[in-house]
Amino acid sequence: MKNDISRTLFEVAEQHIPGGVNSPVRAFKQVGGTPIFMKRADGAYIFDEDDNQYIDYINSWGPMILGHNHAHVVEAVQAQVKRAFSFGTPTALEVAMAKLIKSMVPNIDMVRMVNSGTEACMSAVRVARGFTGKSKIIKFEGHYHGHADLFLKKAGSGVATLNIKQEGGIPTAVTDDTLIVPFNDPAALEQMVAQYKNELAAIIVEPVAGNMGCVLPQDGFLQLLRKLCTDNNIVLIFDEVMTGFRLSRGGAQELYNVWADLVTFGKVIGGGLPVGAFGGRKDMMSCVAPLGNVYQAGTLSGNPLAMTAGLATLSELNNSPKAYEALNAKGVYLREKMHEVFTRKGIAHTINQLGSMISVHFCEDAVVDFQTASKGNNDTFKKFFHHLLDNGIYLPPSAFESWFLSIALSDGDMNKTIAACESFTA
């Protein structure tokens, strides 16, 4: 595949942008080679500067769940562009958005819009600390809650991909209050809570982890979290930035029937424009300024263009009750077919999948936490990534990332992907 323009652009980008990218996960550090520069998209496909076409399995890391350039979203945004970009005043769009979120996620009493998942998570913890008057939090190894100081300890996503052991620029005073527990380890969790319960403001968790590959919660783990938080006056925060509106209308909460006190959103909620949100129990959200003294603000929060893209995307999902079944069927099909091919070819693998999240780990053992996720053979992943790229299939350039499926992904696209697995030699 010819990638001359991407290569040239990257050389220039490296002179002006750290690492040539505006977010580390876009770099090809783990897989080698140079990042591909995209210029346009259509449905399930993205096209690069050299006019190569790829089946898209990252979908902007989640937001493009409907596929790219969905007609209803495009029309809505085009109409809003002509009305106004931004006021810095309240708008009816924000009211509509809050009401739609509440109708899809029943335990949200109040919600505040922000501009990213990072902002949503750091603000949710601030609310939990303000509400409880306590300061420690528990987060899980390999989980990613954005790049705010307090979360950059044993984080997944780019931190894991780049194998950064000691994050720079963060005073230990800030992360001392962040306690780390392995995911899916009930004994370690219970012990940590028993030891620090009087100081714990919150436990924050990706209910289905998606930043160390896709790692499902084991039976009873989310229920245990719920119980420990209720029993000990600890705020349970579900980080549904990735899973919200993706796994079901009500996200992982609905799927597992475990309901958090505060929930954070991002990615799908903006339909491809920069949006995040945090919300939940009324008594907790009432701490947020100007109602309460937990300060949180944003010049572009609830931006009209971003709200329009988000509203159009969420409405589409809300109005198509079969969408999530269809997405799950795609996930199951890919998992089963790839498993069949790799097994026949004698390639050691584990495939984790839930709904439209799926990850391939080149190791024998089950992947249930960060330690097991780290056992994947990276040389095999590297080869696999480039083999698929050469076949016009774009995967996340890291074995620590989930793939995201869109509604636009067709059987033909999946069969092409499976054929590429067939022609792969480890």
Ligand SMILES: *Cc1c(COP(=O)(O)O)cnc(C)c1O
């Ligand atoms: C992507 C992600 C974030 C951070 O969101 P940004 O919009 O990149 O700041 C937080 N939590 C989870 C679970 C995510 O997947």
